[in-house]
Amino acid sequence: MKDDKIYITVRCPIRTTLELLGGKWKLLILHQLYDKTLRLSELKNLIPDISEKMLIQELKNLADSGLVIRNNFGEVPPRVEYSLTEKGRNVKPLIEQMIAFAKHYEA
């Protein structure tokens, strides 16, 4: 029913971004990754309250979305490095606006 109306609203850029970046962890991970390549263990230290499962899961998510690149060195013990893709780097202004918003809010 009323397919026209619904269709327009449910596929808007805000929802797209929410799907890509929504949730508790993705933006925090991308923020850490912004200007450096990091290993899983390093991310774990930088975001101490994330569980290993969530970190791996969200990194996989971000890699599947093409925002993060997973570089597996194929060594033993395992060595894997994560970094942003070109598209992933587009989160920067978004993150900066989030920080600005929090600042304004707390002022």
Next chain:
Amino acid sequence: MKDDKIYITVRCPIRTTLELLGGKWKLLILHQLYDKTLRLSELKNLIPDISEKMLIQELKNLADSGLVIRNNFGEVPPRVEYSLTEKGRNVKPLIEQMIAFAKHYEA
């Protein structure tokens, strides 16, 4: 500001913003509200797939956070209008960055 790593990480501006604006609906509501005052029923039409319960709940949330003002005219049948506060208006650049991000992503 302290250099305690944990403290910094669990209480950072990104998390603050996530707490205020996270979830499926808040940003969509704020977006509709950006340049106009709206009644509940109007918002319901503009975001057809939100349930009434969620709409009311999220509006209450946003009002409690001081981002939205609830103006109750005390009439019968009820007439209540919602609009952004000054602080609420600070979401604009954030929303615009979300839209820009989606655009870049899809390009």
Next chain:
DNA sequence: GTCTGTACTTACCTTTTTGTGTGTATGAAA
């Protein structure tokens, strides 16, 4: 031959978020 370090995987569980359906108040209109 046991231990260590790393990046996972899996099963299971709890919490949070979101959705559905129903009920309430009231004045006016039919």
Next chain:
DNA sequence: TTTCATACACACAAAAAGGTAAGTACAGAC
């Protein structure tokens, strides 16, 4: 009298998100 419109409350259910704990693989160090 009945019906309608509006904003919202409440009980409950379903779904999604997140957390815990255990296990896997394997080269090299001990």
